[in-house]
Amino acid sequence: MRYDPPLLARALLRIALPGDLRAAITGDLEEGFRRIAQTPLELAAARRWYWNQTLRSLNPTLRLAAHWPTLRRSPRRIRIVPGDVMKDLLNDVRYGWRTFRKSPGFTLVVVMTLAIGIGANTAIFSVVDGILLRPLPYPEPGQLVNVWSDYTSRDGPLREWMGYPNFHDLKAEPNLFADISLYLDWGPTLTGHGEPQSVFGAQITPGMFSNVLGVEPALGRSFSPDEGVPGAQLVVLLSHRFWTTVLAQDPAVVGNTLVFDDEPHTVVGVMPADFHPPFLALADAWRPLQQSMAQHQGGRASALFRAVGRLDSGASLEIARARTDALGERLEREYPESNTGVGYALFPLRDDVVAQARSGLWVLLAAVGFVLLIACVNVANLLLARGTARGGELAIRSALGAGRRRIVRQLMTESGLLALAGGGMGVALALWGTDLLVSLAPAGTPRIDEVTVDSRILTFAGAVTLAAGYLFGVVPALKSSRPDRHATLKEGGRGADSGARKRGIRSALVVTQVALALVLLVGAGLLIRSFQQLNAVDLGFEPENLLTATISLPAVRYPDRDARYIFFTELEERLRAVPGVEHVGSTNSLPLGGNNGDTDFRIDGEPEPEPGQQIVWVRRATPGYLEAAGISVLRGRTITRNDDAQAPPVVIINETLANRYFQNRDPIGTRISLGTVWREIVGVAKDVKNFGVQRESRNALYLPYAQAPTGFLSLVLRTSVEPNSLMPVVRREIAAADPNLALAQLSTMNAVVRASLATEQFLTRLLSLFAGIALLLAAVGLYGVVSYSVTRRMREMGVRVALGAGGAAIGKLVVRGSLALVGIGAAMGIAGAYGLTRLMKGLLFGVSATDPLTFAGVTVVLATVAIAASLFPAMRAARVDPVSVLNSE
Amino acid sequence: MAKGEYLGEFELVVMLALARLGGEGYGMSIHDEILQITKREVSIPAVYVTLTRLQKKGYASSHLGERTSERGGRAKKFYCIEPDGAAALRRSREMLDRLWDGVRLEVIR
Numbered sequence: 001m002r003y004d005p006p007l008l009a010r011a012l013l014r015i016a017l018p019g020d021l022r023a024a025i026t027g028d029l030e031e032g033f034r035r036i037a038q039t040p041l042e043l044a045a046a047r048r049w050y051w052n053q054t055l056r057s058l059n060p061t062l063r064l065a066a067h068w069p070t071l072r073r074s075p076r077r078i079r080i081v082p083g084d085v086m087k088d089l090l091n092d093v094r095y096g097w098r099t100f101r102k103s104p105g106f107t108l109v110v111v112m113t114l115a116i117g118i119g120a121n122t123a124i125f126s127v128v129d130g131i132l133l134r135p136l137p138y139p140e141p142g143q144l145v146n147v148w149s150d151y152t153s154r155d156g157p158l159r160e161w162m163g164y165p166n167f168h169d170l171k172a173e174p175n176l177f178a179d180i181s182l183y184l185d186w187g188p189t190l191t192g193h194g195e196p197q198s199v200f201g202a203q204i205t206p207g208m209f210s211n212v213l214g215v216e217p218a219l220g221r222s223f224s225p226d227e228g229v230p231g232a233q234l235v236v237l238l239s240h241r242f243w244t245t246v247l248a249q250d251p252a253v254v255g256n257t258l259v260f261d262d263e264p265h266t267v268v269g270v271m272p273a274d275f276h277p278p279f280l281a282l283a284d285a286w287r288p289l290q291q292s293m294a295q296h297q298g299g300r301a302s303a304l305f306r307a308v309g310r311l312d313s314g315a316s317l318e319i320a321r322a323r324t325d326a327l328g329e330r331l332e333r334e335y336p337e338s339n340t341g342v343g344y345a346l347f348p349l350r351d352d353v354v355a356q357a358r359s360g361l362w363v364l365l366a367a368v369g370f371v372l373l374i375a376c377v378n379v380a381n382l383l384l385a386r387g388t389a390r391g392g393e394l395a396i397r398s399a400l401g402a403g404r405r406r407i408v409r410q411l412m413t414e415s416g417l418l419a420l421a422g423g424g425m426g427v428a429l430a431l432w433g434t435d436l437l438v439s440l441a442p443a444g445t446p447r448i449d450e451v452t453v454d455s456r457i458l459t460f461a462g463a464v465t466l467a468a469g470y471l472f473g474v475v476p477a478l479k480s481s482r483p484d485r486h487a488t489l490k491e492g493g494r495g496a497d498s499g500a501r502k503r504g505i506r507s508a509l510v511v512t513q514v515a516l517a518l519v520l521l522v523g524a525g526l527l528i529r530s531f532q533q534l535n536a537v538d539l540g541f542e543p544e545n546l547l548t549a550t551i552s553l554p555a556v557r558y559p560d561r562d563a564r565y566i567f568f569t570e571l572e573e574r575l576r577a578v579p580g581v582e583h584v585g586s587t588n589s590l591p592l593g594g595n596n597g598d599t600d601f602r603i604d605g606e607p608e609p610e611p612g613q614q615i616v617w618v619r620r621a622t623p624g625y626l627e628a629a630g631i632s633v634l635r636g637r638t639i640t641r642n643d644d645a646q647a648p649p650v651v652i653i654n655e656t657l658a659n660r661y662f663q664n665r666d667p668i669g670t671r672i673s674l675g676t677v678w679r680e681i682v683g684v685a686k687d688v689k690n691f692g693v694q695r696e697s698r699n700a701l702y703l704p705y706a707q708a709p710t711g712f713l714s715l716v717l718r719t720s721v722e723p724n725s726l727m728p729v730v731r732r733e734i735a736a737a738d739p740n741l742a743l744a745q746l747s748t749m750n751a752v753v754r755a756s757l758a759t760e761q762f763l764t765r766l767l768s769l770f771a772g773i774a775l776l777l778a779a780v781g782l783y784g785v786v787s788y789s790v791t792r793r794m795r796e797m798g799v800r801v802a803l804g805a806g807g808a809a810i811g812k813l814v815v816r817g818s819l820a821l822v823g824i825g826a827a828m829g830i831a832g833a834y835g836l837t838r839l840m841k842g843l844l845f846g847v848s849a850t851d852p853l854t855f856a857g858v859t860v861v862l863a864t865v866a867i868a869a870s871l872f873p874a875m876r877a878a879r880v881d882p883v884s885v886l887n888s889e
Numbered sequence: 890m891a892k893g894e895y896l897g898e899f900e901l902v903v904m905l906a907l908a909r910l911g912g913e914g915y916g917m918s919i920h921d922e923i924l925q926i927t928k929r930e931v932s933i934p935a936v937y938v939t940l941t942r943l944q945k946k947g948y949a950s951s952h953l954g955e956r957t958s959e960r961g962g963r964a965k966k967f968y969c970i971e972p973d974g975a976a977a978l979r980r981s982r983e984m985l986d987r988l989w990d991g992v993r994l995e996v997i998r
Contacts, residue, residue, distance in 0.1 A: 017934070021934075021937050021941070021966075023963045023964065023966075024915070024916060024937065024963070024964070024965070024966035025916060025933055025934055025937055026961070026963060027916075027960035027961065027963030027964065027965060027966075028915065028916030028917040028920070028933050028960075028965075029917075029933060030959070030960050030961045030963070031917045031959055031960045032917050032920070032933075034959050052930075053932055053933055053934075056932035056934070056935070057932055057933070057934035057935075
């Protein structure tokens, strides 16, 4: 009969024993076991013996593991022993927990600091991830491209929208696009559903959803190709949001009729709830864009439509770009008068729609990264100080036989616990912070609705937590685990600094912190200065006390120019009678309103320019508009009531146009043409920022509305009272003029100006917030180090006082010491900022990335805070009582 | 003189067991030898920890024997004393002799 040693004990030994000794030891044990277990009676004794040996092996095995670095050189490695690591870990966790409960203040400060750092990082990362990193939520999103007209060689913006024929030729290219579609904003008024309301929508070529984006309606069907032909029956697809808010999720909506702009549209479907294409995120209604080569709006290169396409599965972006370039060159040759200087430009859809947000978001992510680093340095400094205070405890552990590795492991476990607590609170903070960021994000931030906190974000938070725990834990653990046993124990375990080395490290950490904080401060300072510059820009009009209302007249009820002219003239008369209104006027292009159509022009007596070489942006204005908006007329006269359809055509040009084309002569009286009609220049108006505060003014002119009426106008009211207070009256007057009109936008011009700077403001505020946190953390860190150094040097201070040094001199000594640290940190920070702020260049307006004023300013702020932070410890040092200090020794 | 030049107590016990076994020392035989002479049951892994340390100091060397079935097919790992180990043993003994010289325990008590 053969007996075997107990299975469980053998398994335990297998795990516990280092590889190179496992065979020898288990062999010995088995031999011993068999020698005892000769008969069944002795089996129990043999098992007892084996178990005894097994359990006693755990402790020496641990010591073998401690020899790991030296044994590693032998051919077979010792395995780290999982069983014991777990046991130790549990012990360390329990011990750490007890330690933290003994010092709740310390624990709270550390956990909060980490929670702020980790929370801010997680929140900003969730936004960065949702906007910049995640692929668009469509099948094969990499094949989606935005297609623009490329006007690089013309006097316009680099990228423009597209004319229908140019689109048609692009679509006809074989094997280039799986499908490509056009779209156009559409802002109809919905009537027949309670109050008239304006709807934000788009007209799209029928294949956009099914073929380009690859999304089918949740209810009903997509558009069919024949619905995109001019004259086809009007149909509409609705957003889930519209279906919910306006139609109360009516399940029988498909087939019903809705009236948009007085025309009945048959509802063919409802899109899924999460469908918000990033380039049309706010759209609630889509109808087919009805265009054909036989019947289309605008010319070949008119920038009327925007285009988005899905590349053929065989076409890469590079191939597609090469082919569209070739096509563009061919069209230039075939249609020189429209296409000269016009090409195609393709951009990956995701990168293109988020381009405006990209640099700002990366700067924010870098900023919170800095905040976390500073937080880690702070915690590391606190742990170092604590390590010193715990020197006695650690020295005793070490004297009792704990190896350095063991102590390091214990300290790292404690750091890990702190990091975990901080990470947990950080995630809670991030959940709240992400919601806050999304709700505060400026309107129109692309893909903001796709920002969520999910497992991806939690993984990130976990990784950041681990990294932070290691980062702030490793230096204190290594330093504190090497206590000078003799010195510490000799001093009765009262805790002593193990000398200049540790002090050096703490100072280095504070210097790092100051440097990091300074970089952040410079970044925030530059954005603040840039924002000030933006607000100081001369807009060319007076935004104070200005109310605007945009009105779109349905073509069905206002078919001709006379009807539209009469409507607006009468409405302006009504509004002029409202008390508190000083001037009323209308335009088709509000200041800061952006794109309003450009055209070639020709000056009388000068040769006809090449197409696209001499371009002007056309605005229409009613009499009184320039006065109401506060746009001053620099020369000549303004638009009057006499400039009607029967009067000779006139035009008012802007400063830029006057300066560029009439350098040495008076433009007044000269005639210019926008096509067929010659118009006399009767005035020169001040430049108005139309394309954004940051942009240069372009050539522009004003046509009297009576001589070129459109269906779409914005009213502008100059008020003598708070403009918001007039909103109800204005609404009433418009409803009285036509009860079936919806007001697209009713807002004060100040709000429009603010909205145009909302992104910059948002970025500036967030970065300032992070810089503020960084400064606070750095100040706390500095305070900690200075205060600790004062405590340690109390005796020295006492001696100095005893020898006749005054309190002020002692205080100065302390402050000078801390300023030395700050000075080094600031110098490093300035050098770092000098290199890093260049990356922010694209975000700055009117201020250089290395603006000396900003650099000097934030250094002064930092120095002030540093002095304040070291003042309390300095005062404590100054009040030192030599007798009590020296007696306590 | 640094402490490393003398053997610790358990090191001394293991080295002397090795010396007594004369090249036949491996985990189990060392265990038996110590048990028989000192009436002390040692843990075999503890013996190996010490042997490993001694080997690192150059006091002992090891080689593998053949596999036997009574050991579950595992080879014995034999240890013998190296010249440095012999010297260390001698030093320890001389030191102990010197220390004992003139010690009269009843006086101390």
